[in-house]
Each structure stands twice: as C-alpha cells, then as structure tokens.
Amino acid sequence: MTETAALRTAPLRARAEIDLAALRANVRTLRALAPGAALMSVVKSDAYGHGAVRCARAAVEAGAQWLGTATPEEALVLRAAGLDGVRIMCWLWTPGGPWREAIEADLDVSVSGMWALREVTEAAGQAGAAARVQLKADTGLGRNGCQPGEDWAELVGEALRAQAAGLIRVTGLWSHFACADEPGHPSVAAQLARFREMVAYAETQGVRPEVRHIANSPATLTLPDSHFDLVRTGIATYGISPSPELGSPADFGLRPVMTLSASLALVKHVPGGHGVSYGHSYTTPGETTLGLVPLGYADGIPRHASGAGPVLVGGKWRTVAGRIAMDQFVVDLGGDEPEPGAEAVLFGPGDRGEPTAEDWAQAAGTIAYEIVTRIGTRVPRVYRDASL
Missing domain, CATH: 2.40.37.10 (Lyase, Ornithine Decarboxylase; Chain A, domain 1)
Structure with missing residues (x-):
C-alpha cells in the first residue's frame, strides 16, 4: 500500500482508500461485456474523485485502449504524467482553449460546431501538424454536439475540406445518451436511430472514422446494439452502478473502488x-x-x-x-x-x-x-x- 507521501508518518484524519486491483478487475469485466469494441476509461474530474493519473495507469494496465476526459487541461495532465501509449480524448472546449497544446500532445479533440472547427484548424496550421478531430452529433441529449440536418451537413463538409488541406484528421463520430440509465425509455432507441443516420450521412460524404461511439456506462452494460467501435465507461469503471434500477454493482460483476x-x-x-x-x-x-x-x-x-x-x-x-x-x-x-x-x-x-x-x-x-x-x-x- 502506498499513501500520500507527506502523510505517511502521521495518523490520517480521514482517507479515501482506492483499490486499484478492483479497478483493473472492473475494466476487464467491462471489456468482456463489449468484446467487439475498444474500451475508453473515462477519468474526468480526477477519475470521479479517485485520482486520475493512478486510475488511468491501472485502467491501461487492464486493457483500456482509450482514456477520456472532459477538459483539455485534464488530458494534458495525463500526457505530462507519461501516459503516452494510449489514445486520449477530451470533449469540453470553450473558445480560446489550448488547441495547439492538444495537437502537439496528440490528443483527440471533440468538435461540435463551426467556431471550434475554425479554432482547431488555425491551431493546426500554427503547429504544423494535423489535429485529430472527433465530430460530436447531438442525437437528442440537447447539450454539446452538432444539430442534425443543415448544421451537421455544414460541419461535416467543412471538416472534410480541412482534412483535404492536411489540417485535421476526422478520427471519430460520436454522441451521448440522455436516458440510457432508464430501461425502456423511448429516447434511447430514438437516439440510436438518429446516431446511425448521422454517421451514415458523414460516411457517404467521405468520412472514414477510426471509431464511432455513443455507449456510456449504462449502455455498455445493457445495450449491446450501441457498442459500435468503442464504449466509454465512466462510473462503472469505479465499480458503481449507473442506476439502481439497472442492478447493483455485484449484478454486473463490478466492485466499488x-x-x-x-x-x-x-x-x-x-x-x-x-x-x-x-x-x-x-x-x-x-x-x-x-x-x-x-x-x-x-x-x-x-x-x-x-x-x-x-x-x-x-x-x-x-x-x-x-x-x-x-x-x-x-x-x-x-x-x-x-x-x-x-x-x-x-x-x-x-x-x-x-x-x-x-x-x-x-x-x-x-x-x-x-x-x-x-x-x-x-x-x-x-x-x-x-x-x-
């Protein structure tokens, strides 16, 4: 067992004990539930409070091929910690963000609208390297993501032009469920159908993504049709059920960390x-x-x-x-x-x-x-x- 270095010699007022063996076992269990897809372990918000760098390393040791963060700053911390042999994606950007640093760190960045595409292509020109870009579709969650129809057509078209110019590579197409933790909710099937439509449109226009993904923890656990090329497991990585209605951690072979x-x-x-x-x-x-x-x-x-x-x-x-x-x-x-x-x-x-x-x-x-x-x-x- 290792402890926070400065506190090893003193009794602890309180402690959050993190069982990395349990985390590795959870990752292996989740991989087995989606055998045809790669697995992204989401370590945003300091790995849901568990410690991002240590948990990221344990997840990769257990076979996670991707790591996911919300902010680019979180992703850059992982690269600085030496997590180089794994793909890292970050998706929550605001104007003026560290696009060039993300490109130079070989991160996958998410783009939901034209302002972000303009900023990332400008940064790619400055960096002299193509940015790895994943286009996010709003299939019904109503948060980040590009609206279907004309907005999606414009974003896909401009992304392909930037790719032809050598400024970006469109590496992924993705979305996020609103109610996958509510079994039988009608929005789940509707979002899945919309995602397939938006992916199909992008691919008919010439996008050749490395990964297509929409499945979060509850979808990974209960919706095999949503697994596509990659599943993103956040809370389940840490052994917590995304919804008591879906089952307890033990029901899914998971252990709280x-x-x-x-x-x-x-x-x-x-x-x-x-x-x-x-x-x-x-x-x-x-x-x-x-x-x-x-x-x-x-x-x-x-x-x-x-x-x-x-x-x-x-x-x-x-x-x-x-x-x-x-x-x-x-x-x-x-x-x-x-x-x-x-x-x-x-x-x-x-x-x-x-x-x-x-x-x-x-x-x-x-x-x-x-x-x-x-x-x-x-x-x-x-x-x-x-x-x-």
Whole structure:
C-alpha cells in the first residue's frame, strides 16, 4: 500500500482508500461485456474523485485502449504524467482553449460546431501538424454536439475540406445518451436511430472514422446494439452502478473502488435532551454517547444528508445526528464507547457491512456519481495494490 507521501508518518484524519486491483478487475469485466469494441476509461474530474493519473495507469494496465476526459487541461495532465501509449480524448472546449497544446500532445479533440472547427484548424496550421478531430452529433441529449440536418451537413463538409488541406484528421463520430440509465425509455432507441443516420450521412460524404461511439456506462452494460467501435465507461469503471434500477454493482460483476473512512476525533457522554450541532435539529432522546467524525461538507460530505447519512462505527450502522458542518459531524453511538481514533466508515464496497456510496446517495437525494466525485482534496487518496 502506498499513501500520500507527506502523510505517511502521521495518523490520517480521514482517507479515501482506492483499490486499484478492483479497478483493473472492473475494466476487464467491462471489456468482456463489449468484446467487439475498444474500451475508453473515462477519468474526468480526477477519475470521479479517485485520482486520475493512478486510475488511468491501472485502467491501461487492464486493457483500456482509450482514456477520456472532459477538459483539455485534464488530458494534458495525463500526457505530462507519461501516459503516452494510449489514445486520449477530451470533449469540453470553450473558445480560446489550448488547441495547439492538444495537437502537439496528440490528443483527440471533440468538435461540435463551426467556431471550434475554425479554432482547431488555425491551431493546426500554427503547429504544423494535423489535429485529430472527433465530430460530436447531438442525437437528442440537447447539450454539446452538432444539430442534425443543415448544421451537421455544414460541419461535416467543412471538416472534410480541412482534412483535404492536411489540417485535421476526422478520427471519430460520436454522441451521448440522455436516458440510457432508464430501461425502456423511448429516447434511447430514438437516439440510436438518429446516431446511425448521422454517421451514415458523414460516411457517404467521405468520412472514414477510426471509431464511432455513443455507449456510456449504462449502455455498455445493457445495450449491446450501441457498442459500435468503442464504449466509454465512466462510473462503472469505479465499480458503481449507473442506476439502481439497472442492478447493483455485484449484478454486473463490478466492485466499488473507493472506501471513505475517518478516525473518531472525540467520544463523550451527554444527557438526554442535549442539542447536537447547528440549529439543534437533533436532540438526544436520552443519556447517550456521541462520536465526532472529522469530515464535513468542505470535504465533500453532502449537507443534504444531515440527519440521514449512514456510518459504520464499531460494527454498527449509525446515522448522522443533526447537521453536517463544514469540517465535522456527529453520530449518536447509543451508549457505546469506542476509543477516540476508532474507525468510522462512511462508505465502501459493503463487504464489512458498511454503507455504500449508493446508500449516501439515497440519504442525500442524489446519485452515487456525485457522492464519490465530490470528495475533496483535503482527504488524501491512499492506494492499495498500486502495481501489478
């Protein structure tokens, strides 16, 4: 096991333990679910809070042929870390972005509109190298992506002219589902049909993409017809089901990668009727013991889970008592007296009876994606099985 270097000699207030062996196993499982497609492990937002560089390396070791990020800055960090033998794609651009740096780092960049095509071709001329460009189609999500019809025809035509001039290579055609995590939603079939139409148009005009892709984690798990040449797995890489309605992680052969825990900072006796935390939204029903957990919303613990978030202490589930504060919250220990420094597990795979990220999502009225992604930089990542 390796830990954050500066903290190796001191006890940790809290830790997010990242099981890289589980991540590798998840990647292998996902590859087996889409055997005819390449796999992109999405490591945006610091690998959904798990640590982008370490997770990217583990994913590549397990056979991921592509890495995906949202921003170009995230992708450039991966290249700077030495991840050179793998394709890297980034898709969230704004005007004036680091196009030339992306071209020189041999990244695949996404283009959804004419302004982006103009900027990337200008940067390619400055760099003296062709940019690897993937054209994104809006098939119904209504976010990024080029609209079908005249807009798509214009973008494809201009991209082909830029390719003929040696400024770009159109390496991919892609899109993104809106409701793949909702089984049977009519938009899924509609988007798939629209994607096929937009790909077919581009190919009849002369585009010869290396990859065509639309499948995210839920589509990879449940929609084989959407796999095309590449699947993009984000949350599933980290062992979290994209939707409880689709099944649990175990149902798909996945294992959660992150375990979040802290050391109790204080255990004390209090009488009945004792107010706990800001606003006294919780008062003790009788004489009891309280445990102080040194994590709060500044660390990414959702304040919306006040009075509801589950924690395992001493082999028992406890519930957040009162409001979650910036740096700490309290659990009612019901008279139990663990020692200060005892472990409080907020979530993990569930093997020891601890809550999962999905349990916290339910408590906070959100999704497990948000629970793991929001864990802040004040919580050190501790990597298990960091090498093969």
